[in-house]
Amino acid sequence: MKYIVQKFGGTSLNTAELREQVAAKIIHAVKEGYHPVVVVSAMGRGGESYSTDSLLSLAYEVSREIPGRESDLLMSCGEVISGVVLAATIRGKGFPAVFLTGSQAGIITDDNFNDARIRRVDPQIILEHSRLGKIVVVAGFQGVTEKGEITTLGRGGSDTTAAALGVALEAVCVDIYTDVEGIMTADPGIVNNARLLETITYNEICQLAHEGVKVIHPRSVEIAMQKNIPLRVRSTSSDAPGTLVTNDSQVYKGAIDITRDRIVTGITQKTGITQLKINMPETNASAWQVRIFKGLALAGISVDFINASPEAVVFTVKDEMAQKAVEILENLGMQPVKRPGCVKVAAIGAGMTGVPGVMAGIVDALTRENVAVLQSADSYTTIWVLVQQEDMVKAISALHQQFLD
């Protein structure tokens, strides 16, 4: 049996019209000879108020002290509602469909309520329904412990469910339906010439996701990668093929020993970043460094883009954490220099490994546009630069022109 997993986010399920569109995608897969297993999120914000957030606020009106297992039970209702409604929509179009909760679908998790991890998938019930020719709709974002407690998956949510089912069913593909056409070379709101990527590797999309691309959660990519199940990021509102996520060299110039045409696959940005710089004293720089990083870690402040040297420690935090970070540092007797409103731009590509002059190209492009590089770093597949907010559009456009136009 050829299984395909189709995952639809909350905003695709908000209205009857959208659900018709989703049902059409599913029925199309049936007509192409696949057995679809459909994963749904809760209806999104602006929808019919059955979103996870609105369910939680309902309970919080009563008490702020809801135990983890009960808030998870409550939150799991969001996907039950959207799944039951979607299954009914499909049946209304004359196709047999059945809805399963995460528990019924065999999504077995640990008991870390609110952020459970999937331990294994027992797809027996899915298989039974599927063999009878039924379209199976599964509630995303939820599972069950070995002891029968309902859990929710936290970060990655329904994408994680979809990827795990893809692995368990050895699906031909896991289609992640979104409101964008796929993965772009850059944010089309910033770069006019941004193009849709036909293909991307698991690693590249993980890195893009870590550096700010919101389309898919890295956790689900990591799951799919375990068995090389191809992911496809595509649009609910079009028939375009979207972006295929795979390691298969056959799609990369067709050679087993991969040669990549592109040095840079994509450019992404994280906005709202504050750079902090602390000049080190003549002596005892190391002790200061320990105090800085321990102090910030204890306060739960994530630091990034760290450059520690005997002269200075430079790093970035999110804008909203900057004041707290400054206070901690000042309490330690330090005088941090704060540069708020920065943007971390990352150029990512598995093809840059071993290619000379990539940094020269980046600095050249940015200089042509008079963009000052506040800080930089590089790994063998990524170059990061920190720029000022007002330079962001110029910076990303210049890099896109240099490597991707």
Next chain:
Amino acid sequence: MKYIVQKFGGTSLNTAELREQVAAKIIHAVKEGYHPVVVVSAMGRGGESYSTDSLLSLAYEVSREIPGRESDLLMSCGEVISGVVLAATIRGKGFPAVFLTGSQAGIITDDNFNDARIRRVDPQIILEHSRLGKIVVVAGFQGVTEKGEITTLGRGGSDTTAAALGVALEAVCVDIYTDVEGIMTADPGIVNNARLLETITYNEICQLAHEGVKVIHPRSVEIAMQKNIPLRVRSTSSDAPGTLVTNDSQVYKGAIDITRDRIVTGITQKTGITQLKINMPETNASAWQVRIFKGLALAGISVDFINASPEAVVFTVKDEMAQKAVEILENLGMQPVKRPGCVKVAAIGAGMTGVPGVMAGIVDALTRENVAVLQSADSYTTIWVLVQQEDMVKAISALHQQFLD
């Protein structure tokens, strides 16, 4: 048929005694029910003078102007010699064996002599021999173009052949036999407590290889990863299982949604590095930066660990390139400050993603040992620090103690 690919490096094939050991490994695989396909390198240095280098110097004694296709033909003899000798050794032990050149084994490459890439593998002849119960010995490091020209694979060499055959044969495993027990948490020559890793992901081993671990070439890892063919790095001189390279979550705490016990998987170092620092002028910093990186790229000097800021550009080059880099920069009217004899230490682990306080732990460990951090950088799976050569052992030991003891 259950295929297993076994790759033996040149130093494992140098003497008759070592070849007996190798033959025993192969025959053991047959007795376990596998069809072994054996990939060999040329006999190593210190061997019987049929190494790739000695073959080339033979030709260079006649002329320095050997055309690429002919130097490749010549170099390909190294593996033919070791392969024929090994096949004879196996037959001497009463097992049928056949030797195939890269061309006969169906390794089809592009025509980039000296550094060809494998386009596809046509394993027909391997399969025919294997089906007849023969042990197939294949010359590594070589292939043939569509037009019949013999090529050599350059970087990655025989590991690349082994991985490509593993993919083509859908092998149960590709065993890379080396003179070490497997992948270690750190260099055991530096850290007494260095441990053998039972498992590691493809990404982690790629990163370790890029950061200085010599055991396996990243190119072969990338090939095996395409079809999730497990690699095993193990020792020719023992029966220990070595280190398994895989993405399969079943080996990582058994959960489909991976939870990793370890924050840091391994620590590695690149020695012989010079840090160069160029202070920027008050104005026109960008123009200087362009001149620096273009000048170095044009001269073919690889730069790494780049931190460009409006105040200074800091980066590293290999010690042996430092003088040339300094000359280029001085010719541009700059006065680089040179710090030779540095070591780039990398702590690598897929488990550090999203874990707070990793940098605090690193700085803390290094400070306890009075190690000054000259420069640092971080990605979501790696933290790099630059230290002085005399601090290297202390630095790596301290990090190992912090994260891996």
